[in-house]
Amino acid sequence: MKKTDNQILVIFGASGDLTARKLIPGLFNLYLAKQLPEKFIVLGTSRSDLTDEDFRKRVVYESPYLKEKLGTQENGRAESFANMLFYEDLGGDYDTDYSNLRKRVETLKEEFNTSGNIIYYLSTPPRLYETIAQNLADAGMNTQNNGWKRLIVEKPFGYSLETAKKLNKGLHQYFDESQIYRIDHYLGKETVQNLLVTRFSNSIFEPLWNRNYIKHVEITNAESVGVEKRGGYYDKSGALRDMFQNHLLQIVSLVVMEPPIGDEPEEIRNEKVKALKSLQIMKDHKTLYNNTVRAQYVASEVHGERVKGYREEDGVESDSITETYAAIKFYVNNWRWEGVPFYVRTAKRMPTKVTEVVVHFKSPHHQIFKDSGMNNKDNKLIIRIQPDEGILVKFGVKVPGQGFKVERANLDFYYSSLTQTYVMEAYERLLLDAMQGDATLYARADEVEAAWEFVDPILDYWKNGKDVRMYGYAAGVWGPENADDLIEGNGFWRNPGKNLADDPGYCVIC
Numbered sequence: 001m002k003k004t005d006n007q008i009l010v011i012f013g014a015s016g017d018l019t020a021r022k023l024i025p026g027l028f029n030l031y032l033a034k035q036l037p038e039k040f041i042v043l044g045t046s047r048s049d050l051t052d053e054d055f056r057k058r059v060v061y062e063s064p065y066l067k068e069k070l071g072t073q074e075n076g077r078a079e080s081f082a083n084m085l086f087y088e089d090l091g092g093d094y095d096t097d098y099s100n101l102r103k104r105v106e107t108l109k110e111e112f113n114t115s116g117n118i119i120y121y122l123s124t125p126p127r128l129y130e131t132i133a134q135n136l137a138d139a140g141m142n143t144q145n146n147g148w149k150r151l152i153v154e155k156p157f158g159y160s161l162e163t164a165k166k167l168n169k170g171l172h173q174y175f176d177e178s179q180i181y182r183i184d185h186y187l188g189k190e191t192v193q194n195l196l197v198t199r200f201s202n203s204i205f206e207p208l209w210n211r212n213y214i215k216h217v218e219i220t221n222a223e224s225v226g227v228e229k230r231g232g233y234y235d236k237s238g239a240l241r242d243m244f245q246n247h248l249l250q251i252v253s254l255v256v257m258e259p260p261i262g263d264e265p266e267e268i269r270n271e272k273v274k275a276l277k278s279l280q281i282m283k284d285h286k287t288l289y290n291n292t293v294r295a296q297y298v299a300s301e302v303h304g305e306r307v308k309g310y311r312e313e314d315g316v317e318s319d320s321i322t323e324t325y326a327a328i329k330f331y332v333n334n335w336r337w338e339g340v341p342f343y344v345r346t347a348k349r350m351p352t353k354v355t356e357v358v359v360h361f362k363s364p365h366h367q368i369f370k371d372s373g374m375n376n377k378d379n380k381l382i383i384r385i386q387p388d389e390g391i392l393v394k395f396g397v398k399v400p401g402q403g404f405k406v407e408r409a410n411l412d413f414y415y416s417s418l419t420q421t422y423v424m425e426a427y428e429r430l431l432l433d434a435m436q437g438d439a440t441l442y443a444r445a446d447e448v449e450a451a452w453e454f455v456d457p458i459l460d461y462w463k464n465g466k467d468v469r470m471y472g473y474a475a476g477v478w479g480p481e482n483a484d485d486l487i488e489g490n491g492f493w494r495n496p497g498k499n500l501a502d503d504p505g506y507c508v509i510c
C-alpha cells in the first residue's frame, strides 16, 4: 500500500455544492476505510461567514449527502470525523491577502502536528483559480521548503483552447506542473481505469485492437436527468464543454493510446497526450457540417409527468442555443486507427443513465455460414462504465440442429460479482491519489490543451458557422433521429438499456 503523508487539505469554495456533495462524503469514506493519514485535517474556506461548528453541521451532521450513512452504525464515527474539519472565512472577496488564512493554517499545523504538507483544492467558480494561486504565492503559501504543496483544480479547465492555455500559464507562474492536479472525475471511476487493464493485461484483445479488425468504435454517455439546479452554469457551457472535452475525450484517449512502457504516471500520460494529438481536427465547413450533430431537449411527458424543455429550466435563456446533446464522428490519424470512424455522443434527458464503449469488429473476411440468422452479427466488445459495470463480448455460436445457423451469444463479466472488494467512489479515489502524490489519474497541461485543440473548431462552427442546425428531441428519447445519419452504411446508434446484457438492438428511438 502506498504511504500517505500527514497533511492539511485546504478547500476553497467550502460552502459550495461540490464540497458538500462529493468532497466531504469522499473524505468520510476514506476515514471509515482508515485510509486517511494519522495526522490529517481539513480547513474549509470561502466568503461565507461560518464557524467551525456551522461548517461541520452543514457538511456532516445536517448534510443530505451523509444522511444515509449517519443513520447507520457509522453515526458514532461521524463526530470524530467532524472534529477534523475547520473553517476560516476569507472575507468579502478572494482578492484579499491571505495572511489570516496563513495564520490559521500555521496554528492548526502546530496544534495537530500535521507537518507542512498541504493540498489546496480549488472548488470555486473557475475565474478565481488563477487569482487564488497568485494569492497563495503572495502569502508565501506555495513554497515547498517545509513540506510539499499541491493544487487540485476542478473542472472546467478553461472555456476554449485560448483560455485553457492562459490558465495553464497563469498557474505555472506560482505552481510547478508537478504540483498541479487537474481533476476529471471519470478517471477516478474503476471501470474507466479498467480500460487500460482490459487492453494491456490480456493478450486476446490487443492484437485485434486496430484498423485491420475494428470497424468502428462507439461511445455513449447518457444521463436521464436534465440540467437540474445548474442551468446558469450549463447554459454557458453545453454538452461539448461540460462532458465531451474532458470526460469523453479522456475515455477516447484510453481506447486509442499505444501501450505505455509501464504504469508510471508520466508514461501513461505521455501516451494519452499522443493519442489526443492524433485526433483528426475538423477544419472545413463540410467536415463540420457532416460530422457533428447538436440538439436540445424539448418539453415532453415521461411516465405520465410533464418534463420541462431545456429553455424553460431555471437559469437558462429562453432563446438559448446551448446544446444538451452532442454527437460527433471523427477519425484518428495514426498507423493503428487510420480510416476507423469513432462515434461519440453525450446528452441529458435520455431514456436511461448509461456510459459505455462499444468496439465493433469487422465481419470475417470470408463468410462460410450464409444462414447466419442474425441481425447485427459482428463481434462486439462492450465495456460498460456505468451502471451495471462490466464487460461483454458478443460472438456467434451454432444453433443446435441441422445446418449451420448462427446465433449471437454473450461472454460477460460483472463488477458486482466481486462482492468482497470495496469499490471507491471516483472523488474518494482521486482525493487519495492526490494525497499520495500520484497524478496518473489527473490531466496534464498538454493533455487538456490537446483536447481543447480538437473541440475548439466544433465550438466555433456551432457558434459562428453557416447552416448550423439545432435539433430538438423530446425528453426521454434517444436524441434526434438525424444523429443516425452520422453512422456509416445506414447504421444506427446502439441504444443501450439499464443493464449490460439488455439488447435493445438498433432501433432509432426505443
Ligand SMILES: NC(=O)C1=CN([C@@H]2O[C@H](COP(=O)(O)OP(=O)(O)OC[C@H]3O[C@@H](n4cnc5c(N)ncnc54)[C@H](OP(=O)(O)O)[C@@H]3O)[C@@H](O)[C@H]2O)C=CC1
Pocket: 012, 013, 014, 015, 016, 017, 018, 019, 021, 046, 047, 048, 049, 093, 094, 122, 123, 124, 125, 126, 128, 154, 155, 156
Ligand atoms: N457541483 C458539482 O457537482 C460539480 C462542480 N464542479 C466544479 O466545482 C467548482 C465548484 O462548484 P460548486 O460547488 O457546484 O459551486 P457553488 O456555486 O455551489 O460553490 C462555489 C463556491 O465558491 C464560492 N464563491 C462563489 N462566488 C465567489 C466569488 N465571486 N468570490 C469568491 N468566492 C466565491 C462560494 O462560497 P461563498 O459564496 O461563501 O464564497 C462557494 O463556496 C466549479 O468550478 C464547478 O464547475 C465540477 C463538477 C461537478
Ligand SMILES: O=C1O[C@H](COP(=O)(O)O)[C@@H](O)[C@H](O)[C@H]1O
Pocket: 223, 242, 243
Ligand atoms: O462533470 C459532470 O459530470 C456529471 C455526470 O457525472 P456522472 O459521474 O454522474 O456520470 C454531469 O451530470 C455534469 O453535468 C458534469 O458537469
